[in-house]
Amino acid sequence: MQKVKNTFTLTPEQIVTIARAFASEMTQGLLGQKSSLKILPSFLTRPTGNESGHFLALDFGGTNVRTLFVSLAGQGKYRIEKSLSAPLKDPAGKYDLIGGGTDAEALFDFIASQVNTVAKEGSTSHLGHTFSFPCEQIDLTTAVLLNWTKEIKTSGVEGKNVTALLDRALARQGCGTITCRAVINDTVGTLLAAAYQTPHTDIGSICGTGHNTCYLEPVSPLTGRPMIINLESGNFDKLPLTPYDETLDRQSKKPGQQQLEKMVSGRYLGELVRLVLADVSERFADILPSCLFVEPYSLDTKELSVLLADETQDLAAIEAWLASTLKVYLPLEARRLMKEAATLVTTRSAQLAAASYLGILFKIDPEFTQPHTIAIDGSLYEKLPGYAAAIRATLTAALGSKASLVNVILTKDGSGVGAAIAAAIGEK
Numbered sequence: 001m002q003k004v005k006n007t008f009t010l011t012p013e014q015i016v017t018i019a020r021a022f023a024s025e026m027t028q029g030l031l032g033q034k035s036s037l038k039i040l041p042s043f044l045t046r047p048t049g050n051e052s053g054h055f056l057a058l059d060f061g062g063t064n065v066r067t068l069f070v071s072l073a074g075q076g077k078y079r080i081e082k083s084l085s086a087p088l089k090d091p092a093g094k095y096d097l098i099g100g101g102t103d104a105e106a107l108f109d110f111i112a113s114q115v116n117t118v119a120k121e122g123s124t125s126h127l128g129h130t131f132s133f134p135c136e137q138i139d140l141t142t143a144v145l146l147n148w149t150k151e152i153k154t155s156g157v158e159g160k161n162v163t164a165l166l167d168r169a170l171a172r173q174g175c176g177t178i179t180c181r182a183v184i185n186d187t188v189g190t191l192l193a194a195a196y197q198t199p200h201t202d203i204g205s206i207c208g209t210g211h212n213t214c215y216l217e218p219v220s221p222l223t224g225r226p227m228i229i230n231l232e233s234g235n236f237d238k239l240p241l242t243p244y245d246e247t248l249d250r251q252s253k254k255p256g257q258q259q260l261e262k263m264v265s266g267r268y269l270g271e272l273v274r275l276v277l278a279d280v281s282e283r284f285a286d287i288l289p290s291c292l293f294v295e296p297y298s299l300d301t302k303e304l305s306v307l308l309a310d311e312t313q314d315l316a317a318i319e320a321w322l323a324s325t326l327k328v329y330l331p332l333e334a335r336r337l338m339k340e341a342a343t344l345v346t347t348r349s350a351q352l353a354a355a356s357y358l359g360i361l362f363k364i365d366p367e368f369t370q371p372h373t374i375a376i377d378g379s380l381y382e383k384l385p386g387y388a389a390a391i392r393a394t395l396t397a398a399l400g401s402k403a404s405l406v407n408v409i410l411t412k413d414g415s416g417v418g419a420a421i422a423a424a425i426g427e428k
Ligand code: GLC
Pocket: 061, 132, 133, 134, 149, 150, 185, 186, 187, 206, 209, 210, 211, 212, 213, 232, 234, 261
């Protein structure tokens, strides 16, 4: 376990090195040179806070599709009037719109039917669309999917303009009057929603099933003016990998891609913990039966939460969870190993996310002359015990007294409210 600990622990120097590498990949990307970061323009800058009106918001992130009816009242005030959510893969197995066996038409017909349901009850036909995948945009409403991430395989979407796919599906549903006013990434939605209310917001990030960050670039290479840029930072790859990261990558659908995301996001954290435990159990088979850790992706963030949350001396909550779900009893020493594996993997995830934020700050304000707000949404940041604190601690360790200039906030509903704000801007 000490060996495992050594491979997962990042020293403060390593974190700063990663942050510097991140900043230099940003510079390369902005100059149009080879970089693992994408520089995807959003055609948006910070909102004023006075955007107003009623909007439909569509949030497509890969697990669920959510449609909202949002009222923006200006002065940073908004209300979510209605919200409808449906899974893209039926838990009962009746349909799967994100697997290899489905195509764009089936997927977008489903999405359009959800929009239609909410639109019928509302009073607007203006829609903002949060589509949380790497897209090349040529304007606010044209977004071409570059490649699927998050292990999605639906055919016929990569290389296509998703707004056109949605428009055609809406027409098929008989609601062709609904018009998409803006399409954005969820990180951009998070930044917009936070900036609507909180000053100095210049970074928006998701720490959930996926991981990615956008920021307000003061001088966009496209316009020479400020613009929010989606970095698709999940693809950042100047990182020290452990053997577990290498195994996970090899066994993933797209080896070599989305390296940072594979080390940070909720989609993969449980699997990293499983790989560690499968390895450790070979040496401690008497207390930690390896058969518990055979099935790939059998641990997810809900289980990690149980492991991380148990602060009791005898790890009683973990014992109870093992008894009820896996029907096993494991001695205290084994429960400790499980908790430790979860802690190592989760702490490193938070540290790497923080390193990428540091990289952006080094790039946009090297002297730290201004206050900055980092807005984060996602289940890891919101719910995983210790996660938000580990991000804060990493920033403080790296920045010392300057860390007081950096405000980190949870921004819920960024994907919905941000889409509405973008649509309000698009309307103008
Ligand atoms: C994946 C997507 C990215 C998205 C993130 C969070 O990394 O590629 O576009 O922002 O997940 O949902």
